Amino acid sequence: QxxxxxxxxxxxxxxxxxxxxxxxxxxxxxxxxxxxxxxxxLDEEHSRWVVKWTMDPPTSTVALIGDFTSPPWSERLPMKYCPIRGCFVAILNGSPGHDHQLKFIVNGHYICDGSETVVSDSAGDLNNLVRVKPPQQxxxxxxxxxxxxxxxxxxxxxxxxxxxxxxxxxxxxxxxxxxxxxxxxxxxxxxxxxxxxxxxxxxxxxxxxxxxxxxxxxxxxxx
Incomplete structure (x- = not known):
């Protein structure tokens, strides 16, 4: 034993x-x-075009639409929640120095980010205006x-x-x-x-x- x-x-x-x-x-x-x-x-923030939505919690459904698609305003791009940044993000391809208009879709509702520049398009709709940063070292x-x-x-x-x-x-x-x-x-x-x-x-x-x-x-x- x-x-x-x-x-x-x-x-x-x-x-x-x-x-x-x-x-x-x-x-x-x-x-x-x-x-x-x-x-x-950190590398993405330095070298890529990163669009962020910070207004809603991770349980929300957030998408992005704009003139960056071909044809423009034809596709909704889902945004993913980034726990490191603490917000929803989308990594986009755009021409450096070019202005793009875009809009967020949060839980099915179209909305602009009030902390960014807001402009009116030819149809009278309000969109966010974003300028793509030039490439950096x-x-x-x-x-x-x-x-x-x-x-x-x-x-x-x-x-x-x-x-x-x-x-x-x-x-x-x-x-x-x-x-x-x-x-x-x-x-x-x-x-x-x-x-x-x-x-x-x-x-x-x-x-x-x-x-x-x-x-x-x-x-x-x-x-």
Missing amino acids: AEDEKKALESKSSTQWISDCRHRAAVKVQRAWLGYRTRAT PSPLCQIRARLQAATTRRMQQAVSERAEIRPPLPLCEDESVHVSVDVRENESVDVREGNILDVAVGWFCHLFRVESPDWAPVSSMQ
């Missing part, structure tokens, strides 16, 4: 350890994803991220190369440890233990979504 209780306790401890690792990995992946989405949003944040990403890539390649040269082969099985071999790239593998399971999860995320790997402090081993 004592032996059974010991095995049950060890099994429970292992299960709790795996659960804690999964939770901490999920937190890191979520943090990396939110950072990626925030940076993508990459933002300073984009340039800084590009340099940091290049430096991070060089450090990762150097670390993998050094690890392959100086680290001896690992045994197939070790007592009281967790050992997994993960194929990260074509002919490269990395040893995953308690301390770096979370870093591998985040590394896979960054590799799949082509985002730079954040420089987080290493995770301490669990007792």
Whole structure:
């Protein structure tokens, strides 16, 4: 009976350890994803024509219509709620420096944004007048991220190369440890233990979504 209780306790401890690792990995992946989405949003604000509607809650149905379609005023463009911006947005293509007239459709009602310029068209209808910004150079944040990403890539390649040269082969099985071999790239593998399971999860995320790997402090081993 004592032996059974010991095995049950060890099994429970292992299960709790795996659960804690999964939770901490999920937190890191979520943090990396939110950072990626925030940076993508800033890039859109800098380089694209972004139309916003800020007057209604996320449960509303908002669309956009205007002379930016072909033919003009022929298509309703649904607007999506952006939790980062806190409003409805639509990413449009327009001629830089050109004026466009548009109108919002909120829960089936046509309405203008009173915070923007309002003009009257030939039929006497009121529309918002928007001028498309000319193309801009990459933002300073984009340039800084590009340099940091290049430096991070060089450090990762150097670390993998050094690890392959100086680290001896690992045994197939070790007592009281967790050992997994993960194929990260074509002919490269990395040893995953308690301390770096979370870093591998985040590394896979960054590799799949082509985002730079954040420089987080290493995770301490669990007792």
